[in-house]
Amino acid sequence: MPGKSRYFIETFGCQMNVNDSEKVAGLLEADGYEATDDRRAADFVFINTCAVREKAAEKLYHALGRLKQAKRERPSLVVGVGGCVAQLQGAAVLDRAPYVDVLVGTHNLSSVPALARRARAGEGRGIALDRRADSFDVPDERVAHSSAVRAYVTAIEGCNHVCSFCVVPRTRGPEVCRDPDAIVAEVRSLVARGYPEVMLLGQTVNAYRHGALDFAALLERVDGVDGLVRLRFTTSHPEHVDERMARALRDLPRVCPYLHLPVQSGSDRVLESMRRGYTRPQYENVVALLRDHVPGLALTTDVIVGYPGETEAEFEETVSLVEETAFAGIFVFMYSPRPGTTAVRLEDDVPEDEKRRRLQVLNGLQQRMQERQNQARVGRTEEVLVDTGGEDGRVAGRTRDFRIVHLDGERELLGRLLQVEITGSGPNALVGRAETSH
Numbered sequence: 127m128p129g130k131s132r133y134f135i136e137t138f139g140c141q142m143n144v145n146d147s148e149k150v151a152g153l154l155e156a157d158g159y160e161a162t163d164d165r166r167a168a169d170f171v172f173i174n175t176c177a178v179r180e181k182a183a184e185k186l187y188h189a190l191g192r193l194k195q196a197k198r199e200r201p202s203l204v205v206g207v208g209g210c211v212a213q214l215q216g217a218a219v220l221d222r223a224p225y226v227d228v229l230v231g232t233h234n235l236s237s238v239p240a241l242a243r244r245a246r247a248g249e250g251r252g253i254a255l256d257r258r259a260d261s262f263d264v265p266d267e268r269v270a271h272s273s274a275v276r277a278y279v280t281a282i283e284g285c286n287h288v289c290s291f292c293v294v295p296r297t298r299g300p301e302v303c304r305d306p307d308a309i310v311a312e313v314r315s316l317v318a319r320g321y322p323e324v325m326l327l328g329q330t331v332n333a334y335r336h337g338a339l340d341f342a343a344l345l346e347r348v349d350g351v352d353g354l355v356r357l358r359f360t361t362s363h364p365e366h367v368d369e370r371m372a373r374a375l376r377d378l379p380r381v382c383p384y385l386h387l388p389v390q391s392g393s394d395r396v397l398e399s400m401r402r403g404y405t406r407p408q409y410e411n412v413v414a415l416l417r418d419h420v421p422g423l424a425l426t427t428d429v430i431v432g433y434p435g436e437t438e439a440e441f442e443e444t445v446s447l448v449e450e451t452a453f454a455g456i457f458v459f460m461y462s463p464r465p466g467t468t469a470v471r472l473e474d475d476v477p478e479d480e481k482r483r484r485l486q487v488l489n490g491l492q493q494r495m496q497e498r499q500n501q502a503r504v505g506r507t508e509e510v511l512v513d514t515g516g517e518d519g520r521v522a523g524r525t526r527d528f529r530i531v532h533l534d535g536e537r538e539l540l541g542r543l544l545q546v547e548i549t550g551s552g553p554n555a556l557v558g559r560a561e562t563s564h
Contacts, residue, residue, distance in 0.1 A: 130160045131246075134168035138185050139176025141360060142298075142327055143209055145269075145278040147174045149235050150208065152270035157239035161270075166196065170204040170242050172228070175211035177293050180462035183211050190223040197225045204228065204245045206238065210297035214465065216255055231255040232298050233283075236263050257299045266312040275513040275541050277321045279312050280304060281344065282328035287363065289390075290401045290469035291430065291461065294329050303336045306344055313351050322355035322541055323511060324348070332362040332371060342370035349378040355543060356511060356526070360386045364412045365403050372419040383420050384454075384528040387412070388428035392447030393440035396433050401468070406447060413451060424454035424527035429488060432461045432481030434472035441484050448491060454499065454527065458488045493553040500529070500551035507561065510546040512539045522555075530555040 133154045137147040150172055151161065162168050173189050176182040186207065197203050206228030207219055213231040220226055227245035230238055234254035241252025261283045271277045284299040285292075313324050326348065328334065334341040349357055357380040364387060375381055391397050394405045404412075416423055429444060448456060460481040463470045508525045515521035516537030523531055523544070531546055532555055539560075550557035 131169040132162040152268040172206040175209035177210035233259040317353040326359040332366040342374040376419040392444035426455040431484035432476035
């Protein structure tokens with residue numbers, strides 16, 4: 127009896143893409159496939175792509191280049207491409223890589239198994255790029271979550287903002303909010319299957335509105351699911367942070383004191399050109415509101431350096447914002463023009479080496495700040511949810527405010543909530559020792 131066909135998925139990009147890959151994996155398994163960690167052993171290789179930055183998009187073609195020879199040696203290999211590059215570039219992907227058999231957009235994940243079957247049967251290439259399709263049509267029970275501890279749950283798809291540098295409105299479409307009853311039902315199902323933590327996802331998750339139900343009300347409903355240990359969400363936009371959301375972060379016991387809140391720049395001129403919809407003082411007021419309600423809130427952010435026209439003085443404004451805000455982490459990106467955005471019409475006039483220098487300055491500053499923040503935690507006891515490791519006698523987990531803690535332990539600790547004494551620190555993680563229970 128022949129063995130099952132095997133699939134391999136390579137994922138680039140954000141948590142939304144990770145969750146999309148989990149959906150594709152589950153659909154393929156329901157269609158008779160089994161996963162493999164070896165690309166060379168796979169009958170179907172699916173690459174889930176990110177188009178937010180040029181470097182991320184080019185990763186697709188590097189990956190496809192590796193598959194070209196494999197396809198030549200083994201013509202039965204089926205190659206699929208999905209995600210934001212597929213949605214943005216469409217048939218242009220096939221022009222550069224004509225050996226791609228399956229091409230699906232961000233709203234067409236449920237068609238992957240049928241298109242793969244068609245390709246394997248020699249019935250030709252399968253393409254599905256309809257952005258109007260229902261992006262919530264993959265059954266909850268089909269999702270093959272990649273973690274046994276933290277499960278991603280999509281709350282909202284798309285984005286209504288028109289940031290000058292961003293392709294998401296073109297790749298994901300306008301905001302579509304999922305029915306809250308469906309979200310709560312999925313969370314209940316996940317808890318019943320043993321997941322202690324859920325992270326609600328959306329390109330702009332705190333823009334969630336479903337009828338009269340706003341994001342704070344959604345958090346309240348999910349927080350009320352019996353058995354759920356921790357609730358997180360990402361990514362938020364400063365424009366949608368209000369008093370109700372701040373109170374939810376403060377008052378709901380399962381909602382963790384962690385928030386990813388992209389600022390992108392500390393310069394008002396750059397923020398205006400970026401069409402971010404707020405000024406630096408307005409962002410600072412949002413941070414003050416949040417920290418007034420949740421003094422221990424850990425904030426992380428995104429920053430773009432080398433945006434068109436960004437002067438050294440404007441970059442220094444970003445440096446001062448990072449210093450003053452004391453972020454728990456920052457993700458710094460060098461600006462790259464993206465097709466279909468309004469910023470692509472601006473001259474990309476900051477040299478690459480200067481972009482790289484600015485990135486290094488911010489990363490160096492942030493590393494020093496994190497070193498101090500983490501050192502201040504040594505000697506404390508932290509609640510840690512163990513989520514990875516165990517193979518080499520070491521495990522890792524996250525504090526409630528999402529800091530990584532490494533400690534001794536075996537796989538049976540996965541999913542356990544431990545009281546951990548922090549014994550050491552570095553810029554990117556803490557080291558601890560689990561307290562013995564009596």
